[in-house]
Amino acid sequence: MSETSKFGRRSLLKGSLAAAAVLPLSGTLASCASSGNSNSNSSSGGTKSDSNPFGMADKSTVDAVIFNGGYGYDYVSFAANIAQQKQSGSTFKVAPSTQIAQQLQPRFVGGNPPDLIDNSGANQIGFNTILDQLETLDDVFEAKNYEGTKIADTLYAGVKAPGTFGDKFVAINYVLTLYGLWYSDSLFKANGWEPPKTYEDLLALGAKAKAKGKYLFVWGKEAATYYQTLAVDSAIKEGGDPVRLSLGNLEADCWSKPEIQGVFKAMETMVKSGYFVPGGAGTQFTAAQAKWSNDQQAILYPSGSWIENEMKKATKAGFDMKGIPEPTLTANSKLPYAALRSAAGEPYIVPSKGKNVAGGKELLRAMLSKDAATNFSKTRLAPTIVKGLVPADGFGSTALQSQTQMLDAAGTDVFDYQFVNLYGTNPDQLVVWNSFLSGQTDAAGLTKGLQQITDKVRNDSSVKKIPVTK
């Protein structure tokens, strides 16, 4: 071949082949490339009144994207039907999604986000990245509900806190979630065990369970940080606000506080004494949870109140699930034993650039109505932030009954923190906790690992920090 020209067809083809090899890689991210910034805020329209407090335009369309997780999304469709009757002529579209961040990212960049989003699940959008694109929702709490009462007056105390970042209230968390230890009442009664109140009780109970050939706890690889929640909650109950604020503000040495260290040491003893079902670091979390709810290999599980609904199909008959508050380190803790980490979950947000901001808020108003909220509790066996809608029999669920009792007993001793979700550190923390629970590191190694993760976020100037003051 007499190939004298330096750049012939062959070189071109070679070059394009090389570039084609790169195609799948570059495509992944660049396909989400940002496009123009078109601000089409057309929420003007209807006149504001008690029956239309946000001035939703006549015959407009509302576009909602709902996280389709443990609670499903049909409860929003239920509320949308109610809203449709109130705002006749308008259309409420409710679409499910399991990947909120991935699916909505291009819509946020393109300037046409939905009007209402349930920003929840493993792929939720980090609040610190979209904070300045969200509507404040104070007016929803000020509006009157479908029964004519001011919405704020129908809700549990403290529900505004988890949706407030800095001083901006942008997310209405719909479902009331409380964190505790969950157990089988029938199993405890049959063995004459008492639910533990301190870590000392917990260790004693572990020994008793071991004598019966059972374990105290079980964990799964994707849910190892449930024990972080347990440890942090217990430490906050022990030491009060200083512990919570120092963690929330990512302080140096915040994991070395004596209250946290006390809990870590107690957990280390449990791991070393073999109170955890072995192999959790290699077990999928729902399979692990079934070892507690179905096989009863483990007798306790730290989790949020979604656990009953999540394990509905994998719970032994006659289990009689009940919850108790997380134990305190000692008997004389700053907050009483009954204190709870209770936070509303399932954050609903209304993007400012949505085509129908008023409509998004209107759908929220429908969800906070008595009918829609009762429907949720009844079908999902979990309370919403609307109070007084769960009857004493808990729709026949012992877990729901115990939730009401826990909330009543806690009164105002309710706290919450958000540094994990806010900075998206859960994936990194999972690694450290899996090592700790499987006995590969001790309390000192756990502390070091968690502190490194915290320090990394604190020292990263590109991450926007949201200080916690109260």
Add this chain to the structure above:
Amino acid sequence: MTATHDVAPGAGPKRSGTRRRRPLTFDRVSFMVVFLGLPLAIFVIFVISPFVQALYYSLTDWSGFSSGMNFVGFDNYVKLFHDDIFLRAVRNNVELAIVVPLVTIVLSLTLATLVTVGGSGTGTVRGLRNSGFYRIVSFFPYVIPAIVIGLIWAQVFTPGSGILDAVLSKIGLSGFANYAWLGDARTAMPASMFVMIWGGVGFYMVLFIAAIRGIDPEVFEAARIDGAGRFRTAIFLTIPLIRDNVQTAYIYLGIAALDAFVYMQALNPGGGPQNTTLVMPQQLFTTAFTKGQFGYSTAMGVILAAVTMLFALLVFLVNRLTGGSDRKVKVRR
């Protein structure tokens, strides 16, 4: 047939600036537009431009959820080289790119040799008896989608209730009753590699069978008459003759190993114990969508692309240095 007279290779005069131009007829123009212009346009729009954009985004602090971003220069890259978790992911990827292709190719080459030329030592050269059956069986795994393979093996490896622990306990190996294959830093990576290899061997076996079938059987018979055993035949005859196929397989497998996202996400979505099975695409994914740092994760994507190209280059280079092209010519002539 006027347009083809100057195509004959080596026959015409050397190309120079005075080369005669053919007239631009409608046929020629439409041909160029459809077969040259269109693919080129698609290529530029969907391949080149995203790549250039990605390069640009990797130099910004784009959060991914707004259209605003600041240019930060090489900050993201500086940060990457101090990010111990990302460096761990790079290391894991490199380990994968070394082990997975090597083991897969050795295994599939062995199998391919057995079913094509490994049979009886007398008569015509042929494969083992019932080789058709083995071919089909070993192709099975490749028919299953990667995500399903990952999920199946995740179940097999599950401590306590998984088949593997049950079998090991049954044959009397105590200590494996609750062993977490994917949860122990010592075994998580080898177990994951095993799954990837299991999924790939069948396809590459078929690829090599096709290549070996392309060799003239007389060459094998000649070797046998000269007294070469099956192993010598495989090493000194088969492998040199299908060298190009091996190289292609190595590059394909290497790219698959540098990605490995699907397998790892199914086996250990969190990155495994002490991040021992974390791969770059997984870290890229969480950085973008959980942490909202698109600029930073785009930089990870650029590094991933660079590592991939480096890998392909290395394979070509090694092949060239070990005399790949020379020997090919010798054999063909």
